[in-house]
Amino acid sequence: MSTSKNPAVGERIVHKVFPPISRHMLALYCGASGDHNPIHVDIDFAKKAGYPDVFSHGMLVMALLGQALTDAVPPPRLRSFSTRFVAITQLGAELTCEGHVAELVEQDGERCAKLALTTKDQNGEVKLAGEAIIKI
Amino acid sequence: MVDHSVAGRALTPVTAQVEPGRLRFFRETTGERNPVYSDAGAARAAGYAAMPVPPTYLFCLEMMDAEQAFEFLDILGADLSQVLHGEQSFTYRAPVMVGDTLRFEPRIGTVTDKKGGAMTLAVVETRVTNQHGVHVADCSRTVVVLNKVTA
Numbered sequence: 251m252s253t254s255k256n257p258a259v260g261e262r263i264v265h266k267v268f269p270p271i272s273r274h275m276l277a278l279y280c281g282a283s284g285d286h287n288p289i290h291v292d293i294d295f296a297k298k299a300g301y302p303d304v305f306s307h308g309m310l311v312m313a314l315l316g317q318a319l320t321d322a323v324p325p326p327r328l329r330s331f332s333t334r335f336v337a338i339t340q341l342g343a344e345l346t347c348e349g350h351v352a353e354l355v356e357q358d359g360e361r362c363a364k365l366a367l368t369t370k371d372q373n374g375e376v377k378l379a380g381e382a383i384i385k386i
Numbered sequence: 387m388v389d390h391s392v393a394g395r396a397l398t399p400v401t402a403q404v405e406p407g408r409l410r411f412f413r414e415t416t417g418e419r420n421p422v423y424s425d426a427g428a429a430r431a432a433g434y435a436a437m438p439v440p441p442t443y444l445f446c447l448e449m450m451d452a453e454q455a456f457e458f459l460d461i462l463g464a465d466l467s468q469v470l471h472g473e474q475s476f477t478y479r480a481p482v483m484v485g486d487t488l489r490f491e492p493r494i495g496t497v498t499d500k501k502g503g504a505m506t507l508a509v510v511e512t513r514v515t516n517q518h519g520v521h522v523a524d525c526s527r528t529v530v531v532l533n534k535v536t537a
Contacts, residue, residue, distance in 0.1 A: 253506045254471050266415070267415070274509050275415065278411075278414075278415040279410065279416070280414050280536060281415075282408070282411045282412040282414075282415040282416075282446070283412065283415075283445070283446040283449065283450070284446050284447075284448075284449035284450030284451075284455060285446070285449050285455070286408070286455065287456075287466050288466070289466060289467065297466070298467065299467035299468075300467075301467075306476070307471075308454045308470075308471040309442060309445055309446075309471065309474065310416070312474060313412075313416045313418075313440065313441075313443075314416060314417075316421070316440055316441035316442045317417070317418050317440065319415060319441065320420060320422070320440065320441060321420060324432055324441075325422060325432065325438055325441070326432055326433050326438075326481070328478055329477070329478060330475065330476060330477045330478065331442075331475070331476050331478075332473065332474065332475030332476070332526075333473065333475075334472065335470070335471050335472060335473065335474075338470075339438070351496075380460055
């Protein structure tokens with residue numbers, strides 16, 4: 251998107267690989283986001299809730315997807331951004347974010363592209379499946 | 387089980403400031419290095435009057451400045467150990483920038499049981515306006531409540 255003015259359906263315009271999710275990152279995100287749910291930082295709490303360990307905030311993973319998105323698409327063009335949290339993102343996950351042009355649409359009188367977005371871990375397991383509408 | 391009559395109920399509105407220091411903490415945590423978010427000149431070149439916020443930051447602002455960040459759990463009758471975040475969406479209507487004061491007005495949307503009542507999906511819809519009364523965004527979160535099995 252940073253280059254082509256008229257993206258083609260099927261074109262991949264978002265692609266970014268992130269370093270592994272660490273406990274340190276989860277602790278920082280707890281403070282930075284205001285989401286103090288202990289399940290993401292306190293292993294005792296997580297185990298009591300039936301999980302083997304702490305796991306990532308879904309919104310941290312969505313923040314990374316959003317980062318990949320606006321690396322490729324200037325933020326003023328972003329009209330909407332949504333995701334489903336398909337699976338829990340575990341510690342150590344090495345996430346790859348991708349976005350392809352799914353279709354070209356008209357919305358509120360603007361020519362837009364609908365992007366299909368995914369975040370996968372190093373095993374190819376889908377963690378987030380989302381969508382963005384961008385003005386073209 | 388979640389009481390379905392809570393659908394439509396308003397939660398306490400939240401007023402949040404877009405403060406540069408807190409925003410820097412978020413950028414550093416997520417490794418956000420796009421200059422549009424950190425450099426006033428780059429922001430102006432992109433058409434903003436001041437540095438904008440990254441796409442998911444509205445969610446953080448609402449939680450950080452809420453007096454009870456998990457008020458929706460009390461309304462749903464659930465605790466933190468039995469909920470997951472199912473879906474999240476943002477619709478952007480006008481820029482949100484450093485220096486803005488935002489008002490978040492959340493309410494409970496639909497409440498739907500799934501898997502024979504093993505889980506309940508509750509939607510929290512939030513309208514966001516700025517200090518000029520401009521409707522800047524709408525946020526929607528779907529909370530998955532894993533219902534406790536009662537013998």
